[in-house]
Each structure stands twice: as C-alpha cells, then as structure tokens.
Amino acid sequence: MNILVVGGGGREHALCWVLAHDASVFCAPGNPGTGEVGTNLPVPASDAAGLLDAIRTHQIDLVVIGPEGPLADGLADQLRAAGCAVFGPSAAAARIEASKSFAKALMHEAGVPTAASRTFTREAEALGYVDAHPEPLVVKASGLAAGKGAVVCDTRREAADAVRAMFSGRFGAAGDEVVVESFLTGEELSVFALTDGERLTLLPSAQDHKRLGEGDVGPNTGGMGAYTPVRLASPALLDRVEREVLHPTLAALAAAGARYQGVLYAGLMIGPDGAPSVVEFNCRFGDPEAQVVLPVAGLDLRDHLWTIAAGETWRPPPRMEARRAAVTTVVAAAGYPGAPEKGVAIPTVPAPTDDAIVFHAGTARAADGTLRTAGGRVLCATGFGPTVAAAAETSRELAERLRFPGAQYRRDIAWREIGRAGTS
Ligand code: AMP
Ligand code: GLY
Numbered sequence: 001m002n003i004l005v006v007g008g009g010g011r012e013h014a015l016c017w018v019l020a021h022d023a024s025v026f027c028a029p030g031n032p033g034t035g036e037v038g039t040n041l042p043v044p045a046s047d048a049a050g051l052l053d054a055i056r057t058h059q060i061d062l063v064v065i066g067p068e069g070p071l072a073d074g075l076a077d078q079l080r081a082a083g084c085a086v087f088g089p090s091a092a093a094a095r096i097e098a099s100k101s102f103a104k105a106l107m108h109e110a111g112v113p114t115a116a117s118r119t120f121t122r123e124a125e126a127l128g129y130v131d132a133h134p135e136p137l138v139v140k141a142s143g144l145a146a147g148k149g150a151v152v153c154d155t156r157r158e159a160a161d162a163v164r165a166m167f168s169g170r171f172g173a174a175g176d177e178v179v180v181e182s183f184l185t186g187e188e189l190s191v192f193a194l195t196d197g198e199r200l201t202l203l204p205s206a207q208d209h210k211r212l213g214e215g216d217v218g219p220n221t222g223g224m225g226a227y228t229p230v231r232l233a234s235p236a237l238l239d240r241v242e243r244e245v246l247h248p249t250l251a252a253l254a255a256a257g258a259r260y261q262g263v264l265y266a267g268l269m270i271g272p273d274g275a276p277s278v279v280e281f282n283c284r285f286g287d288p289e290a291q292v293v294l295p296v297a298g299l300d301l302r303d304h305l306w307t308i309a310a311g312e313t314w315r316p317p318p319r320m321e322a323r324r325a326a327v328t329t330v331v332a333a334a335g336y337p338g339a340p341e342k343g344v345a346i347p348t349v350p351a352p353t354d355d356a357i358v359f360h361a362g363t364a365r366a367a368d369g370t371l372r373t374a375g376g377r378v379l380c381a382t383g384f385g386p387t388v389a390a391a392a393e394t395s396r397e398l399a400e401r402l403r404f405p406g407a408q409y410r411r412d413i414a415w416r417e418i419g420r421a422g423t424s
Pocket of ligand 2: 289
C-alpha cells in the first residue's frame with residue numbers, strides 16, 4: 001500500500017514512522033525526519049492540484065491529512081471528490097475545531113458537558129459579559145490560532161484586555177468572533193477516538209503540557225510534551241466520555257449533515273468530582289500526543305485508517321491500551337511561542353533505538369546538509385519504558401543531547417503521573 005501523509009510536523013513524522021512498518025510512505029511537504037522513513041514530496045498542503053498530481057504519479061492508495069489547517073480548508077473534500085480514499089474530516093465536520101463558536105453551540109444543543117460560554121462579534125457586548133461574570137474567565141479566538149488563541153484570565157481586567165486584543169486583530173480573522181467562557185478546574189486529558197462517524201474506538205489517552213515553563217507556568221503553547229498511559233483515564237471514566245461526550249457529538253454532527261470521519265480528539269477537563277467537561281475538540285491527532293500514542297497503540301493503524309477512509313464497513317477494535325509507557329519532551333527554539341529563531345544549527349540526532357526516537361517537527365536541512373531550526377517546536381525526544389517514570393528519564397536524557405543555542409524544554413514532563421505513582 002502507498003500512503004501519502006499531508007503535513008510536516010512532529011505528528012506527521014510519528015504517523016509516517018508507524019505507517020512505514022507496513023506501507024510505502026510519502027509525505028507532503030514533510031520534514032527531514034519524514035524523509036528518513038519515506039519519500040518527501042515538495043508540495044504544500046495548500047496545493048490541492050499539486051497533491052492530486054502527486055497522488056496519481058505515486059499511485060497513492062490512502063491519504064492521511066495531519067494538520068487542522070488543510071482539513072478546515074476542505075482538502076479532504078477536494079481529494080475525495082477526485083476519487084481518493086482520505087482519512088480526515090470534511091471542512092463541515094472540521095468546524096468542530098475550526099470554529100469554537102460552532103463547537104460550543106453544538107455541545108450546548110447536544111447536552112455535552114462543557115464550560116458555560118457565550119460567543120460575541122462585538123467588543124462592547126463581550127466586555128459587558130466579562131463585567132457581569134465571576135473571575136477567572138477564559139477568552140478565546142473562535143478560529144484557528146495554533147493552540148495559542150485561548151487566554152486564561154485570573155481577573156476581569158485581564159479578560160477585558162484579552163477581549164480588546166482579540167477584537168483589535170491580534171489573531172487575524174480567527175478573532176472576528178470571540179468566545180468568553182467560565183474557568184474549569186481539574187486535570188486535563190486528551191482522548192482520541194478513531195471514528196467512521198458512528199462507531200468509534202479509543203486510542204490510549206494522553207496528557208499534554210500546554211504551558212511553556214516547568215511546573216505548568218508561563219504562556220500557553222501548542223504543547224511542550226506528553227505522556228501515555230494516564231492513570232486518570234480509568235475504564236469507567238472512558239466509558240463515561242464515550243457515552244456523555246463522544247457519541248452525542250458524533251450524532252449531533254451527523255444530524256447537522258456533517259458526518260465526522262477521522263480522529264476526533266476531545267480535550268477534556270476532569271473535574272475534582274471526576275466528571276469530564278470538554279475544553280475543546282480537535283479534528284486530528286494531537287501534537288505532541290501523537291508522538292507518544294501512536295508508537296505504543298498496538299493497533300494495525302494502516303488497516304483501520306484505510307477501512308474508514310474507503311467507506312468500507314468498519315469493525316472497531318476493542319479500546320486500545322498502551323503496550324508500554326511513552327513520554328515525549330518537546331525541544332523548542334528560542335523565542336517560542338512567539339517568533340522562533342530559525343536557522344540555528346542542531347546537534348546530530350541519534351538514530352532510533354528500541355527505547356527512544358527523536359521525531360522531527362520544525363527542522364530543515366541547510367544547503368550544506370546541516371540540520372537547522374525551522375519552526376517553534378523543533379524536535380520531540382520520545383522515550384519508552386516499562387513505567388512512565390522510566391520513559392520520562394529516557395526522554396529527558398535524549399532532550400539534553402539535542403540542546404542547541406537557545407533551546408527551551410521542560411524537564412518535568414509527566415510530573416503529575418510520576419507523583420501519582422509515588423503516592424499509590
Ligand atoms: P483551547 O485553545 O481551547 O484548547 O485552550 C488552550 C488551553 O487553555 C487548554 O488546554 C487549557 O489549558 C486552557 N483552557 C481553555 N479553556 C479553559 C477553561 N474553560 N477552563 C480552564 N482552562 C481552560
Ligand atoms: N497538543 C495539543 C494539540 O494538538 O492541539
């Protein structure tokens with residue numbers, strides 16, 4: 001089977017690496033990491049005609065679209081209309097991520113637990129709402145903002161500043177609509193459902209680390225590290241998530257004429273009482289969660305993705321458990337999550353072993369062949385082990401070896417889980 005993965009970040013490297021075990025893998029545009037496990041094609045995800053050419057030239061059987069941007073722009077629809085088997089939702093279904101106002105309205109209607117919220121298109125009304133609601137508040141650009149469009153505000157004054165910043169165009173068109181919602185307390189959990197729109201199975205759950213700094217301080221990022229398995233994700237909690245969150249959401253999307261096909265990623269807050277609430281939905285695998293979940297999922301990913309993409313009758317396998325623990329530490333460039341420093345030379349990346357692999361995210365090869373930084377999140381140092389603590393140690397040691405000038409990374413990925421292990 002020939003598979004084309006669209007995208008070029010750490011998630012796409014992980015997808016290519018897993019799929020390359022039993023398929024020939026192509027990646028567009030890819031990165032130096034995907035180029036080591038497959039063939040990179042120099043076509044941007046925004047060029048549907050160029051991708052269709054490549055699909056014909058390389059006799060691609062299955063297209064897997066990694067990032068949210070091309071999904072929201074309708075790439076899956078365009079390729080499907082040309083007869084390709086595509087894994088990933090239509091633009092209509094991808095609105096579950098691309099429009100927070102759409103997602104909130106759908107959840108409120110379907111009775112899916114989520115923070116109370118309102119959507120605004122006018123600054124004055126949003127400011128009035130902020131004034132009338134208790135702190136803390138969360139202010140979000142409705143559109144896509146690379147994981148940086150949510151501002152958690154301890155005070156009303158901060159929330160008002162965030163509202164003004166969003167309406168002043170800080171997030172471009174993503175901020176034309178602004179969602180203000182109440183603050184949820186608890187612990188976050190990333191749950192991934194493979195689905196054909198009706199049936200689903202869960203991949204191992206993961207926990208991300210959104211804040212830049214150790215101890216979960218500093219600005220929100222796209223994610224600085226992740227681990228699996230998560231003890232919090234008990235079978236009883238996951239049953240509840242399927243029943244209260246995933247099935248009603250899929251049914252509501254289907255009823256709205258936007259049947260969902262692909263990975264539905266629920267970003268959840270698990271409250272102190274153990275009840276799940278949706279913080280956000282994403283229309284794709286998490287990044288960096290994919291870099292831990294996919295290598296240990298123990299499923300025949302290729303066959304499931306193909307069956308769903310081809311619209312064949314899909315028999316979901318039983319819920320997946322992680323075969324062993326995995327931890328990834330993101331090594332980011334100086335300046336991230338603002339403007340990252342590009343072109344900085346990166347030390348030699350060690351070859352994968354049974355216990356560790358480095359996934360490339362924002363890297364590029366210079367003309368002289370040296371590896372350089374080319375994005376915010378540069379490399380993902382992934383370690384495996386019998387326990388999360390052992391995997392975390394391997395991941396941390398690997399991240400240290402990848403240090404380049406200005407590199408930023410956290411040494412505490414999986415700290416919650418390791419704390420839980422210590423007390424149980
Ligand atoms: P989002 O862009 O909606 O994924 O939000 C990014 C991050 O902001 C989440 O992963 C949470 O850490 C935090 N966040 C968003 N909404 C809330 C909320 N209602 N309550 C608490 N934290 C939130
Ligand atoms: N790691 C969070 C995301 O992929 O949105």
